[in-house]
Amino acid sequence: MTQYNQELFDFLRQSPTPFHAIESLKETFLRHGFSHLKENDLWKLKKGHSYFITRQQSALIAFTIGDSEKDVDGFRIITAHSDSPGLQIKPAPGGTSKGYNQLGVEVYGGPLLSTWFDRDLTLAGRVCCTLTDGSFKVLLINFERPILTIPSLAIHFNREANTAHSINKQKDLPPIFALANNSDSKGLEELIFTRIEEQYSGCKVQSLHSFDLFCLDTQTPALIGTDNEFIAAARLDNLLSTHSGSKAMIQADKRRNSLFYVANHEENGSMSATGAQGSFITSIFERIIPEAEKRQRSYSNSFLISVDNAHATHPNATDTMDPHHHIELNKGVAIKVNANQRYTTNSLSSAIYKKICEEAGVTTQEFVMRSDLPCGSTIGPVTSAHLGVLALDVGAPTLGMHSIRELTGSKDPELLFRSLAQFLSSDIHKQLLLT
Template identity: 50%
Template sequence: MSKSLLPLSDFNQSLLGFLQASPTPFHATESMASILLSAGYTELFEDQAWQLQEQAGYFVRRNDSSIVAFWLADKSQPLRLLGAHTDSPCLKVKPNASMTDKGYFQLGVEVYGGVLLAPWFDRDLSLAGRVHARIDGKIKAVMINFERAIATVPSLAIHLDREANSSRTINKQTDLPPVLAIVGESKQDLNTILMAEVRKQYESVESILDYELFFYDTQPAAVIGLENEFIASARLDNLLSCYVGLQALLSSGPGQNKVFVCTDHEEVGSVSACGAQGPFLEHTIERIWPSIEDRNRLMANSLMISVDNAHAIHPNYFEKHDENHGPIINQGPVIKVNANQRYATNSFTAAVFKQVCNDVGVKYQSFVTRTDLGCGSTIGPAIASGLGVDTIDIGVPTFGMHSIRELAGSEDAHNLTKVLSHFYEKVSLTD
């Protein structure tokens, strides 16, 4: 069931394809499910009984936006767990979104997560997500993706805001609704547009009941830089980690119990049925090991690696970093540490990760945010507190986190996959 890790160039091209195919958490989860099925994993369903065998791979989805995959080697062995998240900061369409004013058709949006808003202006935007429709008398979920550019958020010309370059502010309610069309004789309406889009898959659609739709940048992910040093893309935080974790799962040997979890809603706190603070992962593990005694003993010897991007030191803003903790792109994965448990790393889990890096000859770095600045968080503390499992937070160094287009190193994802694949195979974590 395992396959060899792709060479660097092929790996990056495959990563770019994954990013392009995954404009929303629903599409990212569908992409991962498709890859797992192709690798011989069996899909399980939460409302059905599970018949599990050792030396076999399985996966289960929740809400179409979170996924847990696992390789069951030997139920008596501890677990090697990896985790990431499927969501990214973006503009999400409101329920009653259609707006027509001054001759233009627009959609009202909410800001999902901690979005860096300025880069969203003047981009070619498309729309994707999940629609629930009544089809053949039943409620069905339909994935949609317009793929082509259908909208933009136009900037106000500098002539009308002479202070734009020195003191620009962005009003989330009034400045962000994207423009989709000029209103003609027939009034534009989102429900009608969605009906037409769903009919491409189901001619018998009767009505649109609800939707979760997200705007995204249509510019393709790319390898860039004078020497091809960088990967530029939307949603590197945190689809890069999803891809890395999935490749580590599939390229590692079959000797150990391996769990890979990608949850939704991390960017808004992870508090949901399918988020890291919800019971999805715990429910899955409970169904594999129903005995509380067996499960607790396994967890005592298990380890979780939470994979989420880290802030690379920025050459134009180096003063925003602690001078001894400025990770550099393409210089290895970053161990993230925070005294207030915004990251779950402790000295034991850091030591294990460093040894795993040493085993495969990959350099590592450390990140601590400046003491006078706030610190973000990850799924690491949520899973550590829920499962009671030793956990470390790590990730690849990144520029422009939470922008519409982020930048990471073209070597870092591949090197991290080597590390995580070895972690999945390592017989003893303390050797």
């Protein structure tokens, strides 16, 4: 395994939820000399320095104020998101059915639900509680070991399971985690108390107030294929992009202005305080460049790359792709194009990125949906519209997107990173914006 993929796998393991992903990024940026700012503090920013801010533990913005550029010279901006489709535990989750303890779940985003059955699942997320010493705590927990499963109904009871089976989100998805008649089995609240005591030495919970908990697969990331040419893992969409952007940002030239934005809630529409339709990125730019005219001049000189996984051509369903735009694993970063602006790419932004990739020695591919199929979207159009900046959408080619376990090429994450690292050290966008 390459060093790059080893670091990606470590990040995926450390990031079972958006809260864990942002905590991992926070620790990484601190290790590399970024200063941690808080939105409710007074800021005193200096040229040549790097900073980061988190919002509600699930979104992050890191930026560098270049010591050889003015603020009106614009910023090199990379965006990604911290969330992935899945199953979120309901606030009052307890229930029993025919001798089994179960948890009520709500579908988060648009997961491929069939892939969640018969998997070894665990729980992770954020809990708010009061400890026995009277202190209020917000803690991240991860059970890590398998404690849940959603059994499939045997084909003997559903003869159409392989032909026309639909999944009822309320009825079919509650996982089981214990036998109800087992005197030793614990309820969810007791399980949370025990896990907090295991993870946080000395913490004794008095009362649990609320939580944001998600189900997740316990199978670890892996290289597969006869020549290790594939990566199989959960949450590649979009932690693969988040990891590539963070590594590029850490290595970025301190002489240049750069910004890395990780939003939450992309998978369910981005409409939140931590989502791309919220105020986070605009409010941060207003503090970096308080003067409105200078800020607008900076936007006009900026360039944004929205990074989110792209669809690769499925070998068993080639007719789902446009016949002239097949996307292959390990053959280069996919530039995503849509005439109706579901992606923010246009001819100028695409040309700029292709030139950047030429400098980096990275090949590109172009993805367009079939004209008779609806197209997904990213935070690219929303963010570029908020800021008024030239932008495009790109991503690492992926199979099984929104499955509990997705697939990409073993070369694709590093190819994406190389293009982003080159972007943060390049002036190509400035040269072309002046034409």
